[in-house]
Amino acid sequence: MHVPDGFINAPVSAVAGVVAAGAVAVSLRGAxxxxxxxxxxxxxLVAAFIFAVQMLNFPVAAGTSGHLLGGALAAILVGPYTGVLCIAVVLLMQGVLFADGGLTxxxxxxxDMGVVTVVVAYALFRGLTRVLPPTRRSATIASFVAALVSVPAAAVAFTLIYAVGGTTDVPLGNVFTAMVGVHVLIGIGEALITALTVGTVLAVRPDLVHGARGLSAPLKLRVDGELVDAPAAAAPAPVAARSTRAVWAAGLAAAVVLAGFVSFYASASPDGLEKVAADKGIDEKAQEHHTADSPLADYGVKDISNARISGGLAGVIGVGVTVAVGSGVFWAVRKRRTPDEHRTAEAV
Structure with missing residues (x-):
């Protein structure tokens, strides 16, 4: 759902830029x-993983594909404020290096892809985890539903932005119906990827899933034929001191494999927005990307003719750059914490 230059007029794009800048500023503080x-x-790592999975377009209908947006996944794994920053880093890398998504x-x-998906998904996730049993299975189910809803929510948000600042004269009802319809299908893929990833991390390191902290049900003991809460001393030992190196290495390896090798088999069909734009005429005033001559434009390395090698190498470079930039941003954010923020972060 990367909006290119020319779909939305300059004034509305500028307003959206101010909104995005404000959201990033708030997120920097919240993170x-x-x-x-x-x-x-x-x-x-989460940012790099989302970058990698976004390269894996999957078919959703005849001649149409979809890809992960990632807002729900990022928010549940590392928190809503950090999640917005993760998506912003990914979109910046894609726009500057790979000519994917307009710079204006x-x-x-x-x-659309960062703020709306994170806010909708995390609000729904937290709401569901409050009414469902406090278990890891419930958290996985909640992540599925949150991710599923976040994608058509982003489609609705795009439609509203287009209604205000669209550069072509296309009936709004047609845009709304087409966008929401195809993105409901894409949402199913988003939900499956999100639930699978969250469920996997919950299985090996539940302490690292921001949205699932405190959801584990208390340990039960059978006393005189009845289940009662175990004393605090009988609860499992805390895992705060456990290293994250193994998880980090496994996640990075998975991202490299997905971007460097599996991406070759991704669907070549246009994604939901591209398909709707072509069918409905939204793309009539689309502009060439400002970095169309980038050495990595369109997820390939310039002057390498072998498509498999070119695309795979571009994917690996993208993962490397994203994890480096993202880690640098988050390291800087963490270093700027106040003593109170330090205690809050280390307590959760």
Whole structure:
């Protein structure tokens, strides 16, 4: 759903840029409370993993594909404020290096794919985890539903932005129906990827899933034929001191494999927005990307003719750059914490 230059007019793009900048500023402050000693290194990894999975377009209908947006996944794994920053880093890398998503439309994309998906998904996730049993299975189910809803929510947000600042005269009802319809299908793929990833991390390191902290049900003991809560001393030992190196290495390896090798088999069909734009005429005034001559434009390395090698190498470079930039951002954010924010982050 990367909006290119020319879909939305300059004034509305500028307003969206201000909204996105404000959201990033708020998130920079909020992330200081979310990023602890164990989670800060993982935030950059989450951004790189989302970059990698976004390269894996999957078919959703005849001639149409979809890809992960990632807002729900980022928010649940590392927190909503950090999640917005993760998506912003990914979109910036994609726009500058790979000519994916317009530079003048960067504010639109961050607002739509980052802010809207994170806010909708995390609010729904937290609401569901409050009414469902406090178990890891419930957290996985909640992540599925949150991710599923976040994608058509982003489609609705794009439609509203287009209604105000669209550069072509297309009936709004047609845009709304087409966008929401195809993105409900894409949402199913988003939900499956999100639930699988969250469930996997919950299985091996539940302490690293921001949205699932405190959800584990108390340990039960059978006393005189009845189940009662176990004393605090009988509860499992805390895992705060456990290293995240193994998780970080495994996650980075998975991202490299997905971007460097599996991406070759991704669907070549246009994604939901591209398909709707072509069918409905939204793309009539689309502009060439400002970095169309980038050595990595369109996820390939310039002057390498072998498509498999070119795309795979571009993917690996993208993962490396994203994890480096993301880790640098989150390290800097963590370093700027106040003593109170430091205690808050390390306590969660």
């Amino acid at each position: 200081r409370k979310e990023l602890g000693e164990r989670t800060a290194p993982l935030a950059g 439309a960067l504010g639109v994309n961050i607002t």
